[in-house]
Amino acid sequence: xxxxxxxxxxxxxxxxxxxxxxxxxxxxxxxxxxxxxxxxxxxxxxxxxxxxxxxxxxxxxxxxxxxxxxxxxxxxxxxxxxxxxxxxxxxxxxxxxxxxxxxxxxxxxxxxxxxxxxxxxxxxxxxxxxxxxxxxxxxxxxxxxxxxxxxxxxxxxxxxxxxxxxxxxxxxxxxxxxxxxxxxxxxxxxxxxxxxxxxxxxxxxxxxxxxxxxxxxxxxxxxxxxxxxxxxxxxxxxxxxxxxxxxxxxxxxxxxxxxxxxxxxxxxxxxxxxxxxxxxxxxxxxxxxxxxxxxxxxxxxxxxxxxxxxxxxxxxxxxxxxxxxxxxxxxxxxxxxxxxxxxxxxxxxxxxxxxxxxxxxxxxxxxxxxxxxxxxxxxxxxxxxxxxxxxxxxxxxxxxxxxxxxxxxxxxxxxxxxxxxxxxxxxxxxxxxxxxxxxxxxxxxxxxxxxx
Numbered sequence: 001x002x003x004x005x006x007x008x009x010x011x012x013x014x015x016x017x018x019x020x021x022x023x024x025x026x027x028x029x030x031x032x033x034x035x036x037x038x039x040x041x042x043x044x045x046x047x048x049x050x051x052x053x054x055x056x057x058x059x060x061x062x063x064x065x066x067x068x069x070x071x072x073x074x075x076x077x078x079x080x081x082x083x084x085x086x087x088x089x090x091x092x093x094x095x096x097x098x099x100x101x102x103x104x105x106x107x108x109x110x111x112x113x114x115x116x117x118x119x120x121x122x123x124x125x126x127x128x129x130x131x132x133x134x135x136x137x138x139x140x141x142x143x144x145x146x147x148x149x150x151x152x153x154x155x156x157x158x159x160x161x162x163x164x165x166x167x168x169x170x171x172x173x174x175x176x177x178x179x180x181x182x183x184x185x186x187x188x189x190x191x192x193x194x195x196x197x198x199x200x201x202x203x204x205x206x207x208x209x210x211x212x213x214x215x216x217x218x219x220x221x222x223x224x225x226x227x228x229x230x231x232x233x234x235x236x237x238x239x240x241x242x243x244x245x246x247x248x249x250x251x252x253x254x255x256x257x258x259x260x261x262x263x264x265x266x267x268x269x270x271x272x273x274x275x276x277x278x279x280x281x282x283x284x285x286x287x288x289x290x291x292x293x294x295x296x297x298x299x300x301x302x303x304x305x306x307x308x309x310x311x312x313x314x315x316x317x318x319x320x321x322x323x324x325x326x327x328x329x330x331x332x333x334x335x336x337x338x339x340x341x342x343x344x345x346x347x348x349x350x351x352x353x354x355x356x357x358x359x360x361x362x363x364x365x366x367x368x369x370x371x372x373x374x375x376x377x378x379x380x381x382x383x384x385x386x387x388x389x390x391x392x393x394x395x396x397x398x399x400x401x402x403x404x405x406x407x408x409x410x411x412x413x414x415x416x417x418x419x420x421x422x423x424x425x426x427x428x429x430x431x432x433x434x435x436x437x438x439x440x441x442x443x444x445x446x447x448x449x450x451x452x
Contacts, residue, residue: 371395
């Protein structure tokens with residue numbers, strides 16, 4: 001018996017908590033800051049996508065179309081109510097105008113204070129119902145109040161959140177119950193109104209819920225795309241760090257070797273000079289150690305990121321371009337290579353990045369434009385190196401490639417690292433073009449020639 005009583009008591013407490021929670025939500029939604037300023041924003045570009053036929057000058061005004069429509073409807077309701085309920089005499093006309101304003105104003109007020117518009121519309125409807133109950137006349141204003149109040153509730157739901165549909169309906173029905181107690185004959189008007197509002201508010205709440213869900217999906221997709229781009233950028237930077245490590249390590253090794261051998265090439269080397277060369281060598285060795293440590297940090301999250309490549313193999317340069325072209329031709333891509341200008345040695349970092357850009361451009365052509373022809377242009381110009389990789393339109397359908405879509409990001413990262421410029425966009429014939437320029441100063445070119 002005690003156990004049964006305890007269970008019943010717990011059930012009652014749970015039900016009481018549910019009721020308190022529902023009342024608290026009702027208070028937060030309809031009472032707290034009921035008249036807070038919540039303006040409806042103009043239409044954004046996504047919603048104006050179907051208005052491309054509108055001239056650009058007028059499109060900025062189209063953004064305010066919902067505001068104009070609601071204000072116009074409110075004005076029409078005011079005029080219609082005034083004309084229907086017009087009475088002779090200035091006092092009667094003034095009362096009619098005030099009442100018509102109270103019925104029409106909430107429609108426009110939903111643009112700025114939606115919850116407050118509900119209370120104002122409910123008050124106007126209650127005033128019309130009271131006048132109808134007391135005097136037995138004014139049924140036209142009473143009916144118009146029903147219609148406008150229903151429209152206001154629909155607009156509030158579309159502007160706020162779906163659960164307000166149930167809260168406003170219950171609040172309105174509570175007021176209607178009071179009116180039925182005062183005038184039982186009003187039940188014949190309240191019952192159809194209750195059914196009508198349910199039939200209207202349920203679709204409005206469903207539309208609002210669908211819009212919120214769609215907005216959440218768009219936000220999730222946007223965040224996912226940004227995270228994917230950020231992760232791809234980090235992976236590309238790790239790859240660049242791995243490759244540049246080999247280039248910089250080569251130069252630092254040359255410095256260390258030259259500094260160690262220099263004292264033996266000079267007879268009777270002064271102690272100060274020998275000490276300086278020793279310091280240079282120690283700093284070069286320390287720099288190499290730090291480079292390896294930094295590379296280890298970059299690769300620590302994915303130690304197998306470069307498992308397919310030989311870490312001891314030299315990094316590719318433009319001299320290896322012929323073998324790259326042969327490999328892509330073997331994969332089915334018809335590619336033509338054109339070199340303009342006097343070929344000259346370039347810094348290893350520039351040659352490595354140029355090779356990778358050409359490699360990525362041809363890979364994208366293979367992946368996204370099967371059956372198309374490609375052209376590679378390498379221009380040795382005064383002040384730098386120009387690259388252009390262009391392919392035509394695909395002759396057959398490209399297969400889905402889950403890992404694709406971030407090659408341009410890596411190319412742009414390489415070019416920007418070297419202080420260059422790059423453009424990548426579709427061509428008019430449906431192909432794709434990548435054009436880059438990597439600056440190379442005369443001093444850099446001379447240093448590159450000496451290291452080769």
